[in-house]
Amino acid sequence: xxxxxxxxxxxxxxxxxxxxxxxxxxxxxxxxxxxxxxxxxxxxxxxxxxxxxxxxxxxxxxxxxxxxxxxxxxxxxxxxxxxxxxxxxxxxxxxxxxxxxxxxxxxxxxxxxxxxxxxxxxxxxxxxxxxxxxxxxxxxxxxxxxxxxxxxxxxxxxxxxxxxxxxxxxxxxxxxxxxxxxxxxxxxxxxxxxxxxxxxxxxxxxxxxxxxxxxxxxxxxxxxxxxxxxxxxxxxxxxxxxxxxxxxxxxxxxxxxxxxxxxxxxxxxxxxxxxxxxxxxxxxxxxxxxxxxxxxxxxxxxxxxxxxxxxxxxxxxxxxxxxxxxxxxxxxxxxxxxxxxxxxxxxxxxxxxxxxxxxxxxxx
Amino acid sequence: xxxxxxxxxxxxxxxxxxxxxxxxxxxxxxxxxxxxxxxxxxxxxxxxxxxxxxxxxxxxxxxxxxxxxxxxxxxxxxxxxxxxxxxxxxxxxxxxxxxxxxxxxxxxxxxxxxxxxxxxxxxxxxxxxxxxxxxxxxxxxxxxxxxxxxxxxxxxxxxxxxxxxxxxxxxxxxxxxxxxxxxxxxxxxxxxxxxxxxxxxxxxxxxxxxxxxxxxxxxxxxxxxxxxxxxxxxxxxxxxxxxxxxxxxxxxxxxxxxxx
Numbered sequence: 001x002x003x004x005x006x007x008x009x010x011x012x013x014x015x016x017x018x019x020x021x022x023x024x025x026x027x028x029x030x031x032x033x034x035x036x037x038x039x040x041x042x043x044x045x046x047x048x049x050x051x052x053x054x055x056x057x058x059x060x061x062x063x064x065x066x067x068x069x070x071x072x073x074x075x076x077x078x079x080x081x082x083x084x085x086x087x088x089x090x091x092x093x094x095x096x097x098x099x100x101x102x103x104x105x106x107x108x109x110x111x112x113x114x115x116x117x118x119x120x121x122x123x124x125x126x127x128x129x130x131x132x133x134x135x136x137x138x139x140x141x142x143x144x145x146x147x148x149x150x151x152x153x154x155x156x157x158x159x160x161x162x163x164x165x166x167x168x169x170x171x172x173x174x175x176x177x178x179x180x181x182x183x184x185x186x187x188x189x190x191x192x193x194x195x196x197x198x199x200x201x202x203x204x205x206x207x208x209x210x211x212x213x214x215x216x217x218x219x220x221x222x223x224x225x226x227x228x229x230x231x232x233x234x235x236x237x238x239x240x241x242x243x244x245x246x247x248x249x250x251x252x253x254x255x256x257x258x259x260x261x262x263x264x265x266x267x268x269x270x271x272x273x274x275x276x277x278x279x280x281x282x283x284x285x286x287x288x289x290x291x292x293x294x295x296x297x298x299x300x301x302x303x304x305x306x307x308x309x310x311x312x313x314x315x316x317x318x319x320x321x322x323x324x325x326x327x328x329x330x331x332x333x334x335x336x337x338x339x340x341x342x343x344x345x346x347x348x349x350x351x352x353x354x355x356x357x358x359x360x361x362x363x364x
Numbered sequence: 365x366x367x368x369x370x371x372x373x374x375x376x377x378x379x380x381x382x383x384x385x386x387x388x389x390x391x392x393x394x395x396x397x398x399x400x401x402x403x404x405x406x407x408x409x410x411x412x413x414x415x416x417x418x419x420x421x422x423x424x425x426x427x428x429x430x431x432x433x434x435x436x437x438x439x440x441x442x443x444x445x446x447x448x449x450x451x452x453x454x455x456x457x458x459x460x461x462x463x464x465x466x467x468x469x470x471x472x473x474x475x476x477x478x479x480x481x482x483x484x485x486x487x488x489x490x491x492x493x494x495x496x497x498x499x500x501x502x503x504x505x506x507x508x509x510x511x512x513x514x515x516x517x518x519x520x521x522x523x524x525x526x527x528x529x530x531x532x533x534x535x536x537x538x539x540x541x542x543x544x545x546x547x548x549x550x551x552x553x554x555x556x557x558x559x560x561x562x563x564x565x566x567x568x569x570x571x572x573x574x575x576x577x578x579x580x581x582x583x584x585x586x587x588x589x590x591x592x593x594x595x596x597x598x599x600x601x602x603x604x605x606x607x608x609x610x611x612x613x614x615x616x617x618x619x620x621x622x623x624x
Contacts, residue, residue: 205485212484212491213477213498216463220471223460230420230454232446232475232538241481 019196023189034304035188039260041300042195043253046202048280048296049289050249053206055278056287057215058242059222061131063274064118064138068111068247070145070269072254075107076100077161077264078154087153100167104255111251112244114141119243123236126225138274145266160265167259169194175262191260198256202249206289209245218242279333283340285347294349303329371434373398373542373573374419380427381414381597388414389597392428396542401564401574403588403605405581407617411597412577413455416546419575420452421445433541447475451540453531455547455577459519465530466515469502472537505533509563525556532563536572543567544575549583561587585609593617 023035051065078084078096080103085095118137122130149157166175174190209215217238220228229235258264276299284295306325314321340347372395381389389411396402404412417423419430421442429438432448440448451472460468477498483491506515509529513522519530528548535543545564549557561583568574578584584591585605593601593608595617601608608614 208484208487209481213474213479213495214481214484216467216471217474219463219467220460220474223462224458226422226442227454227458227460228471229442230422230446230452231472231534232443233471234441234443245481 020193023192027186027189032186032188035186035192037301037304039188039191039195041297042192042199043257043260044277044280044300045199045293045296046195046253046256047250047277048284048292049202049206050246050253051277052246052281052287052289052292053209053218053249054242054246055281056292057210057222058218058239060239060242061127061134062118062243062246063131063135063271063278064141065134065246065250065277066269066271066274067118067138067141068114068250069254069257069273070141070264070266071111071114071247072107072251073258073264073268074145074155074161074254075110075251076103076255076258077164079103079106080165080259081161081163083156083161083163087156097165100165100255100259104252107255108248108251111254112248114251115243115245115247116240118247119240123239135271135274138269138271142266142269142271145269155266158266160263160267162263164258164262164264166262167191167194167256174259195256195260198252202252203289203293205249210289214238214241279337283337283347285349288347288349291347291349295347298348299333302333306332371431372396373433374575375431376415376419376428377430378428379415379418379425379430381411381418381423382426387597389418389425392594392597392599394592394599394602396573396575397590398573399568399571400589401568401576401587403584403591404575404577404594405579405584405591406594410594410617412594413546414597415594416452416544416575416577419445420450420544443475446538446540449539449541450544451535451538451542452544453528453535453546453548455550457527457531459527459530459534461518461520463519464516465506465511465513465519465522466499466502468519468530469505469533469537470498472505472534473498473501476537476539502533502537505536506530508536508566509533510559525552525560528552528560529563532567536567540572542573542575546577547579548576549578549580557583581609 022038026034026038047065047069050068051062054060054062054065079098080096080100082095084092118134122133125133145155146158148155149159155161166173168174169190172178174194175187177184177186178190179185217228217233220231220233221235221238225235257268280295280299281292282295283299284293285291303325306329310323310325310328311321314323344350374396376392376394379389379392380387392411392415404415406412414423418425421437421440421444424439429436431437432445432450435448437445437448460471463471477494479491479494483494503515509532511522511526511529511533513526519527522530532543532545532548548564549560552560557580564574564576564587576584576588588605590603591605591608592599593611593614600613600617601611603611
């Protein structure tokens with residue numbers, strides 16, 4: 001306790017070491033499939049942190065957030081795969097194949113633009129009404145992606161776009177094992193480290209924004225929009241900024257997803273996914289970055305744990321699979337949310353404000 | 365410049381406001397001089413708060429215009445008027461309840477500071493200095509209005525009187541020329557009202573013009589330089605408090621009837 005700064009430093013370095021070793025430990029103990037699951041968990045964390053800006057800080061309930069993930073994913077899918085060359089041979093004879101690192105900022109900007117596009121007509125809406133419109137927006141994007149294969153085959157419809165170029169870092173493709181310092185790093189490990197770096201960046205940006213003049217203005221809008229505007233906050237611009245920032249996080253995550261997966265199709269961007277990301281934010285603790293990360297990890301792992309745990313368990317107990325893990329997932333998930341709302345309404349790790357509130361209540 | 369300083373700070377000309385068929389304000393004209401404390405009184409439903417909301421941009425007037433500090437404003441958003449120098453409090457306290465007292469006041473500094481997204485991300489020297497200045501000023505203002513509890517206390521955990529003061533501190537943080545207070549003494553006991561009075565006098569002495577809606581007649585009489593009386597959306601009297609108090613129209617509006 002004497003040197004909290006030093007202690008925090010030690011904790012940080014230990015955590016970093018643990019994270020760097022995580023793919024190897026996971027690989028050795030649980031198998032390579034779980035490293036892949038960890039990769040996906042980080043994509044979800046990025047999404048949840050992006051949504052946290054919109055919902056947790058600015059208080060704008062967005063039920064169609066996955067649309068921005070889709071926008072990012074399709075940006076890279078279209079510019080990094082042979083699809084356009086096949087669909088429009090005369091326009092793109094050799095395919096587009098833009099490098100990932102050029103597409104990434106562009107995709108973030110495009111997603112941010114879509115964020116503004118969603119934000120602009122909904123500026124006057126609050127609460128339930130905003131939620132309904134954003135829900136509609138998410139569905140519109142998905143349905144467009146599903147149907148834009150005719151008359152011009154832009155998105156290849158429900159079949160999705162495949163053969164997306166893998167992400168390359170410094171001319172090294174992450175799709176094949178690489179040997180560094182005599183250690184063999186399989187592809188999923190490489191992606192793990194890339195996503196870890198991006199997640200760290202997203203966390204850093206979230207923290208900086210939260211503790212800034214902009215973050216305070218967002219919280220003011222969340223708390224009382226009328227009072228915020230009477231205090232000189234331009235609520236229109238700041239709400240649009242919140243939508244755009246959140247959407248950019250989603251777009252970046254989507255671009256990474258497309259490169260990692262090598263394939264995208266509209267069914268990855270269903271309403272259920274939007275709800276899932278929102279639940280990560282709510283379950284973990286709205287407005288608290290650590291909470292949102294925890295929520296993201298838990299909800300990304302839950303279905304996999306069920307898939308790998310419940311089926312063998314049922315086999316052992318009853319000799320056959322009685323309940324499909326997929327339906328069990330929703331059941332447990334709903335149950336968990338109800339229990340949460342009853343016992344920890346502020347989330348697993350409540351934001352600092354809520355925590356302080358509890359402290360003061362105890363002191364009083 | 366001289367010219368502007370000679371004008372009244374706020375000049376309302378024939379302001380009218382209708383809600384559907386209901387006329388909440390009609391043909392209200394008044395002016396507020398620089399440096400005075402101006403009271404606005406009237407029976408419940410007389411249109412005081414409506415007039416307030418027109419001045420602070422929450423409502424748009426249907427008729428008339430108003431000039432503030434030499435500029436004409438029509439159909440302006442609240443944040444534009446806040447930028448121009450009108451800060452307000454609310455009749456039913458509207459603090460940022462789940463934020464700390466200090467953060468509430470810091471948010472009031474928003475429009476006098478500049479850091480944007482890039483400043484937040486880079487956290488460069490200018491941003492850090494600005495943040496420090498914001499926090500320092502906010503702390504000073506908390507002290508100025510007399511909130512001695514730690515700035516880390518959540519706004520909603522302050523006592524009622526402190527919440528009213530916090531709203532004033534937050535409004536002062538915007539560096540206003542005109543501080544508009546909507547029933548600041550509502551629900552306060554005699555001691556609290558007395559110290560509120562002292563605070564308002566101190567604010568006026570610092571050069572800020574004050575517009576005050578109030579029911580507490582004693583407070584109005586003891587504090588205001590001039591008073592306007594609204595009744596059914598019309599201005600029925602204006603002048604120094606003693607004069608207004610004896611005005612038969614005002615007495616009638618408050619006591620009803622008029623012939624008795």
